[in-house]
Amino acid sequence: MGYYRVTGGGTIGGEYTVRGSKNAVLPILAASILAGDEVVLENVPHITDVFVSLEILEELGCKTKLEGRTLTIDSRNIEKTEISEEMVGKMRSSILYLGALLGRMKKACLGHPGGCVIGRRPIDLHLRAFEKMGVRIREENEIFHCEAPLLLGYHIYLEYPSVGATENILLLSVKAEGTTVIHNAAREPEIVALARFLRACGAEIYGEGTPTIMVEGVRKLHGAVFEVPFDRIEAGTFLCAAAMTGGKLYLHGAEKQYMEQTLEVLEKAGCGLRYEEDAVYLQAPTRLLSDFTLATGPYPAFPTDMQPMVMSLLTLAKGTCMMSETVFEARFRHVAELCRMGANIQVHGRNAAVFGVEKLHGAKVRATDLRSGAALLLAALAAEGETIVEGSAFVERGYEKLEDALTFLGGRVQLVS
Numbered sequence: 001m002g003y004y005r006v007t008g009g010g011t012i013g014g015e016y017t018v019r020g021s022k023n024a025v026l027p028i029l030a031a032s033i034l035a036g037d038e039v040v041l042e043n044v045p046h047i048t049d050v051f052v053s054l055e056i057l058e059e060l061g062c063k064t065k066l067e068g069r070t071l072t073i074d075s076r077n078i079e080k081t082e083i084s085e086e087m088v089g090k091m092r093s094s095i096l097y098l099g100a101l102l103g104r105m106k107k108a109c110l111g112h113p114g115g116c117v118i119g120r121r122p123i124d125l126h127l128r129a130f131e132k133m134g135v136r137i138r139e140e141n142e143i144f145h146c147e148a149p150l151l152l153g154y155h156i157y158l159e160y161p162s163v164g165a166t167e168n169i170l171l172l173s174v175k176a177e178g179t180t181v182i183h184n185a186a187r188e189p190e191i192v193a194l195a196r197f198l199r200a201c202g203a204e205i206y207g208e209g210t211p212t213i214m215v216e217g218v219r220k221l222h223g224a225v226f227e228v229p230f231d232r233i234e235a236g237t238f239l240c241a242a243a244m245t246g247g248k249l250y251l252h253g254a255e256k257q258y259m260e261q262t263l264e265v266l267e268k269a270g271c272g273l274r275y276e277e278d279a280v281y282l283q284a285p286t287r288l289l290s291d292f293t294l295a296t297g298p299y300p301a302f303p304t305d306m307q308p309m310v311m312s313l314l315t316l317a318k319g320t321c322m323m324s325e326t327v328f329e330a331r332f333r334h335v336a337e338l339c340r341m342g343a344n345i346q347v348h349g350r351n352a353a354v355f356g357v358e359k360l361h362g363a364k365v366r367a368t369d370l371r372s373g374a375a376l377l378l379a380a381l382a383a384e385g386e387t388i389v390e391g392s393a394f395v396e397r398g399y400e401k402l403e404d405a406l407t408f409l410g411g412r413v414q415l416v417s
């Protein structure tokens with residue numbers, strides 16, 4: 001696996017246009033097979049999770065063409081209902097092909113999904129809902145063999161507003177017979193994007209973005225043209241980079257309303273923020289400030305995906321921040337690495353106390369997942385001296401050429417493959 005070589009001390013600033021959202025485009029790619037027609041997606045990010053998705057779609061029999069940021073998917077001739085273990089193991093969102101394939105083909109066969117190792121990540125909520133809607137599931141050698149001779153709408157009560165389970169149920173229900181209601185549904189902007197895409201393809205969905213989503217099954221969907229919304233986590237990552245390095249950043253394409261909690265933290269940390277309709281302007285303070293508490297949670301609470309980068313930022317803030325990770329039980333693996341760079345963080349179970357220090361120093365550190373990699377890159381930019389961040393492939397899952405973007409903005413980041 002490759003690594004990044006970062007020379008700290010530069011200031012991240014200037015102008016940057018945020019890419020399309022990883023967590024929005026991945027479910028939409030799975031959903032495209034429900035259309036059974038040609039789908040055109042605009043603003044598609046060039047990240048490895050998208051490339052893996054394209055391989056899955058091709059494996060199933062779709063034709064795909066990526067020209068610039070425009071992706072065309074023709075799913076008219078799907079023949080297969082099975083996805084190889086290798087592909088499924090590469091990313092978390094491969095589990096969404098279960099709902100999409102069952103909706104389209106009434107059959108699906110795939111293994112346990114991969115993705116970031118940040119906790120146990122079971123799929124019990126997905127499977128229980130599927131069974132209620134008429135899917136017969138047999139697990140053999142860690143492979144799920146699923147069949148749905150008749151898909152029937154149902155009232156599903158989610159014990160937890162799981163993003164993936166809400167998406168999978170949506171995918172399964174759009175072509176089921178009758179009405180499906182998802183209670184305690186996830187409300188993330190990525191759910192809203194998926195519902196909008198499916199609606200553009202002819203689905204009848206109501207209430208996305210609220211805890212109750214209703215779906216009236218339809219017989220057939222059709223193709224559509226759809227623009228992938230901006231990546232609120234990528235946006236937050238760049239804002240943190242500027243905030244930690246004393247920069248001024250004008251971020252095009254970022255909409256305040258979808259990243260309120262992250263912006264609130266940056267404001268509390270002393271950053272100057274100004275908003276336009278689809279842009280955010282940040283000016284870093286002379287010294288970042290801390291002395292507040294922060295807990296991750298399902299949207300609209302503070303996003304767990306921003307926790308590692310915000311923790312990285314707070315290592316340099318004056319004061320102490322008590323952070324709680326309520327979503328994933330093992331999402332503090334970046335802490336030990338940040339401490340190698342001079343950070344002072346103490347972890348007790350799902351809580352971490354971040355005691356701000358004056359400065360970080362370069363070290364050899366290792367990313368263990370996508371966002372821990374981003375967090376370490378940010379720390380490296382702000383640190384004195386050179387840092388080696390191993391595990392670049394994790395970062396490339398969700399950021400498009402992050403080394404080039406950060407270098408363009410004034411950092412010194414080199415990817416060594």
Ligand SMILES: CC(=O)N[C@H]1[C@@H](OP(=O)(O)OP(=O)(O)OC[C@H]2O[C@@H](n3ccc(=O)[nH]c3=O)[C@H](O)[C@@H]2O)O[C@H](CO)[C@@H](O)[C@@H]1O
Nearest residue numbers: 023093121122123124125126162163164165304305327328
């Ligand atoms: C590709 C994608 O969009 N990934 C996002 C998605 O992941 P993902 O869809 O995996 O996250 P979930 O919302 O499902 O998981 C949240 C919590 O619910 C638990 N759970 C989930 C499903 C289930 O059947 N049983 C169960 O117990 C998980 O272990 C976790 O503790 O939402 C997460 C929470 O915002 C984000 O961090 C991920 O970036």
Ligand SMILES: C=C(OP(=O)(O)O)C(=O)O
Nearest residue numbers: 092093115116305370371
């Ligand atoms: C956890 C993440 O991704 P995934 O669910 O794809 O592993 C993430 O994007 O931070």
